[in-house]
Amino acid sequence: MTRYRFSPLLAFVAGVIALMAVPLGAHAHRAWMQPSSTVLSGTDAWIGVDAGMSNGVFIADHAAMRLDGLTITGPDGQLLSPENMMRGRYRATFDVHLTQQGTYRIANVLGSVVASYTLNGERQRWRGTPAEYPQGVPEGATAVEATLSAMRVETFVTLGNLSDDVFVPTGYGLEMVPVTHPNDLVLGEAGQFRLLIDGRPAAGLEVTIARGGSRYRTAPEELTLTTDADGVYSVDWPEAGMYWMHASIQVPGGDGRLPLSAQYNGVVEVLP
Template sequence: MKTALRVIAVTTALLAPFASHAHKAWLLPSATVSTVDQWITVDAAVSNDLFYFNHVPLRLDMLAITAPDGSKVTPENAHTGKYRSVFDVQLKQNGTYKVALVNQGLFASYEENGARKRWRGTAAKFASEVPADAKKLEVSESVGRIETFVTAGKPTQDALKPSNVGIELIPVTHPNDLYAGEAAKFRFLLDGKPAANLEVVVQAGGTRYRNEQQEQQLKTDANGELSVNWPTPGMYWLETGLQDQKTSLQQAKQRRLSYVATFEVLPQ
C-alpha cells in the first residue's frame, strides 16, 4: 500500500500544474555554471515546499542526461533514499548539458471479474497486458518532463534541441545566463509547434521560509513565447501543463501534458 501511495503522489505531482499547495516535482543541481571536468550533484524529489525534502523521492528510471555534443551521459553514484534521489555528473565537455526526467506512458482502469483493476505502462505493452475485452475501460496518456540545465565553460545549444513530443521549453535567453533584474525570454512548443496561450507558473525557492508563495502567473503569446522577471537571485521553479486529445493510442480519450524546470538566477 505504501508503494502504491508513493506512485500516486509522484504521478499527481507530475500531472497537476498550477496548484500552489500541491506537491511539486523538481531536479536541483548543486551548480548550474561550472568548468570542464568538474562535478555536479543533482537532487530529485517531490516536496510540499520548493527544494526542501519532505515528501517522496523522484525515481531515476527515466533519467536522460544530454551532453553538449548531443550524446548521452551516464549518471554516477545514483541512490534513492526516503525523501530524495541523488546522482552525480562529471562535466567532461565544454558547453551546456540538459538533465531530464521524461515520463511517457498510459494509465488504464477497467473491470475484470467484477473487480476494478488499474494498469500503468507503455503503449507497446498495453495490448499484451490489458485484456482486449476489458469492461468499462478508461485510458489516458501522459507525457511529462522535469528538466534542469548546466553549463561548463561557454554556453551551447545542441543539447537543447526539442524532441517535438509534448510540451518543451526552447530557450531564447540561455537557461544558464539568467540574472536578477534582467528579463529572460522562453519559447514553449507543443509537439514541435508554438504553444500559444499556455499558462505558466514561476516561483522562487525557499517557500518554506515565507508566508506568501510569490508566484508569477504568466501566459505565452501566439508564438509560444513569454518573458520572465527574476526579482532576486536564487533557484527558481517553472511549471506548466495542459490536457488535449492528441493521444498515440486509439483507446486513450485524453492526453495529459506537463513540463517542469529549475533555473539558477545569479546576482548582477
C-alpha cells in the first residue's frame, strides 16, 4: 500500500490547500464536473464543463469547485490545457478543445493533510498540502495525529472512436477503472465499473448512483450498490441522462503511512 507521507505521487497535488474529503451523508455537498457533451463526432469539437459542490446533483447552489488539481488527458496520453476558465460564486467553468480522435479523461485530483499536535502544553492544529506536511509540524511537537484526504472528481468524453488508454490507474487513492466504456452507456444495458484503492480492488464498498435533474422531481432518483470481491459494481440504468457516482473509504494508517480518507466522484452520460 502507498506510504502516503512520502509517496512521489503526492507532488501532483502540491499547492492544494483546502479539501473536504469525508464520506458523504444524505445532506453533505456533492462534488461534480458535468460536461456539455460526452460523445462527439467529426475531427474538431469543443465541450464546456461546469464544476461545483452542491446539495443536489448538477445543481449549482452551494460553491464553485477549486480546480487546482485539474488535468485533461488526451487519447495519446498528453496533457491538454483548459481554456476560458472562470470561477464564479456557485460553479467553475472551462472549455476543452478536442482535436484528437479517442477518449479524454478530465479529472480534478485534490489532497490535503490535517494534523493536530501538542506544543508547549497547548493543543494546536495544522492544515496544508501533503508535500508540506513533513515540515508542517514543528520540532518538539508531541501527540501528533494526522490524516491524509484525497478526492478524485472526473468525467470522460470521446471524439470519434472510443479508446481506453486514459483508463490506466495511478495507484493513488480511490479510482474507477471502467469495465464498460463510460462513453458507451445506453439505456437497457447494464454498465460495469471497478473501484480501486491504491491500485487494489476496493471490495465491499458502498456506491451511490444519482441521476441529475432532481430539482423538478418530487423525489431524487438514487441507487445504492456494493462492490464485489474484485471491486466491481453493475448499474441498471433506470432512465437516460447524466449520472453522478460516488464512493468513499477510510484506510487506517501504520508502518509509516498516514490514515487516508478518500473519495471518488464520477460523472457519466447514459444515452437513450
